[in-house]
Amino acid sequence: MSVKATPKQGYREIAAWLLERCAELPPGSPIPSELQLAEMFGVHRMTARHALETLRAAGKIERRQGAGSFTAQPPMHRDEALLHSFTEEIRRRGEQPSSIVIEQRLGILPERAMLMGLDPRQPLVRIYRVRCADDIPLALEASYLPGELAQAVDQDFSRTSLHQWLRDAGYTPAKATGFISARLASDRESRLLGQEPPTALLVEARIIRDRDDRVVESTETAYLSSRWAIDTSASVDV
Missing domain, CATH: 1.10.10.10 (Winged helix-like DNA-binding domain superfamily/Winged helix DNA-binding domain)
Incomplete structure (x- = not known):
């Protein structure tokens, strides 16, 4: 050159x-x-x-x-009206999903439990992962499961879909509510994503329920803002 x-x-x-x-x-x-x-x-x-x-x-x-x-890679678009897991989204794009598990434990997290509408004395499973497509980091994700799913602590979620595991356990994710915000990554988050700070993040927080209306997951996914876009639609109420 x-x-x-x-x-x-x-x-x-x-x-x-x-x-x-x-x-x-x-x-x-x-x-x-x-x-x-x-x-x-x-x-x-x-x-x-x-x-x-x-x-x-x-x-x-x-x-x-x-x-x-x-x-830069072109941003990945997702329809906000459809509930897809990260694994499903990446596979739909013809890429290979994977994760780097940073933390996977059972613990007492009162504030998170109350957010999920659960007894604050009940233990939760916390799974913190770097989510990747074709081994390139795209997002950081913290997932919280009710204590009744404590067996998740022993699972390998580096290559396995958490949502598929929930289905196999009889807790099929069916609907989600949440919100999206934006913030800058901490230095540690930038390192985990392999980015030089400052790193802009698009953060999606969701509460996911199964077909029986049970809360099965609370999740916060912090996407690299340059790599992720969420498509929306609206109509005017006349």
Whole structure:
């Protein structure tokens, strides 16, 4: 790769050149590093970094911790009216879902139990995972199950769908209520997602009930905002 460098070019010119490169390359392609851009354009590394941050803020590139910068993957769209698990969503897109289990335990969590409409003295199962598509981290997910499903602690959810396990246990997820918010990831969350901070997250909180109207799961899924979109529809009440 070569480019005719003009001394003292500003970050806008570098960003424009990078934007053209992103349009030519397939998603996930590596792009020049700060040092490479600085040498190519004859600028300070801070200028090159500013150009890269401009494209990242626009959702055109992803900066993966310890790996470099890559052209961004297109966002994944999901219909808000349909209840699909992460595993089902990823498979529908022809990709391979997997998880990295960070924590899986049984414990007393009074506030979470009350949120689920359960006895605050009842233990809950907490499963905290990094959710991946084709081994690329996309989201962080904390799932909470009623204590009557304590056997979930002994299951391997790195490759197994939690919702499929619930179905097999006789608790078929049927409906969900919740809300969506946005926030910045903590430094630890950015590291788990392999991103350089600041990292914007789209957070979906849901309470899921089965066909018998029993609460079977409370979940908070923090998606990389550049990789996830939720489709909505509405009509005017005339």
